[in-house]
Amino acid sequence: MKTINLKKGMISKIGIGAFAVITMVFAGCEFIEDLPEANSIDDETPPSAFFTFSAGVEVENFNEVQFANQSDNATDFLWDLGDGTTSTDIDPVVIYPGEGEFTVTLTVSDALGQTDVYSETFELIEPDAPAVPDPVLLNPEFVRSPKSSGSDCTCSGWINTDVGEQGESSSGNGSDVLKFDDREPDHVYQEFAVTPNADYRVEIPYLFQSDIATGNLPSSLEIRVLAGEGYVDGYTPAYFTDTTEIPQSGFGYTSVDQTLIADNNLDIQVVTNPADSEYRTFTFIFNSGSNDSVALYIRGIGNAGPEDPADFARYGFSSGDEEIRIDSVTITAVN
Template sequence: MKLIKQTRKKHKLYLSLVFLMIASIALVSCDPSLSALEFDLPDEGTIADATPPAANFSATQSTIDWRMYNFANFSTSATTYAWDFGDGNTSTAIDGVNTYPGEGTYTVTLTASDALGVTSTYSEIIEVVEPEAVAVPDPIIINADFDLLPKSSGSDCSCAGWINKDIGDQGESSSGNGGSNNVIKFDNNEPDHIYQEFEVTPNSFYTMTVVVAFQGSIGGSYPSSLELRVLAGSGYINSYMPTYYTNTVDFPQEDWGYTSISQVEMAANNLLNETIVHPNNTSYNAYTFIFNSGANDSVALFVRGIGGPATGGAGGNFGYNSGDEEIRMDSVTITANN
């Protein structure tokens, strides 16, 4: 209250002071060197772009023509786009489409800009390749000639790489067909077998050729036969992942994908199930079979001698035995039918 009274008393003095202040402010504000520093609006571009563009795209080969590529624009905060497709063609559309002259490697660059003129570029190298039907490769079979090679335990054997102790006894090293220690023998009256897993291309046909000789028939009540099965990888025991060894010495001898004969004999697991009966000669004969890999990228070849009584043979008890005659196998060849 006191202040107001004083103000009123000194009204005139204040009024003149106010005028003086206004005058001085007016003078100061007319000074270009000061005003420019403090009150002017910022120039264009003096404030950083808070949402700068970020260029990004993905490329996919068109389903219409293999030379044509679609580019999906995933840029953010941009308004204009410039495409350089790497073959001399350009575009300013949002999504890019380009048909290339032919096979080759091209660098595609997208420059995305916003309305403030800030740009961002993103490049990707694409390889334009004509899709071709790829030939199915031949599967890789280790020790397909049954040579005397090191196995993971003990002595060398023609059976190296071919042992699955859960479903049979190993075959024996033997000689024949003009060589020595170069064939595998399925002993008479024993549950001898060979087993190996290998990689295949799904839904492909393969031709398998085996060269086999039988010992002369003894004319008994248990003639030997050789049974060949190609077993589906889909029938492997749960969560089994096959390993494809390249050296016979690395092959384990048990705990494979097939661990029981009942699993082997399930019809759904058999892509091929053939039996070679005694040919009534003792020479090495070639037998050819065709199988389709179906919905499998891995299969197992299982061969055993059969014809004997289920039990009572020499060797392990697996519910099967070879018959009266020895059988020898010189080689197995599997090729893709392209």
């Protein structure tokens, strides 16, 4: 402490931190004044608060917001995130509860205790779900085409001889068609990619060759939509664009018994003879569930005595006493 004696009073100077407290006493009156320390300087680099942000662009993450802190000269950060929560992270990532308007405030400070504040208000809007694409089928019109072995056939792209005999070529309805002969275990089978948890419409123009149910065991057209995953450990479906490349056995479902397991079936439809001689279109809708691949398995059933008992013994089914023809398979996403 330094004391200076004056004629009319006394000044006492006591050093405290960055300032000096000077007490001036004159004629019984006391005055106190804070003065800068002789060597102190102004804060020439005060903090400046600022941030940008970006939200997710997909339906499932539109409410996930990434904040990018672009403040200058700051050492501490306090975020009011506008949803009742706060954060001291430099660049917080926030999952908001859903759609709505949110005001976010960032308060920054530096080592000298100086602060700055920046706020911004934004609105989160859930985007529309993208349209589910239609599945891509190989030879959906049953055009007579080459296959990996054997002669050209309307069944090209639709053969899996592990679950049935191939359907056969015929004509009708103004074009090539595929037929399931009576008393034979004929089928078509194809795997294709789908979007999980989506609805799909299936349309199949068909004709029973007889305009009345004939024989003791009339034919029926059975359509199964099979789960494309999980029925064989480690199996990954492969999709083809050329009928000469797709195999005819040893892939996907490798036995009829597998196709009959309830857990493997997403949908089962059975069409009986409508008792007329016109092509009709059978339509139904299935949901893909958790699958990103499904198999369409269509066969004639009726369990009449087969022409070849060995084929019936192998597959365990055959169509009845009527021939069935199908003109095409169209599958579209229901958006």
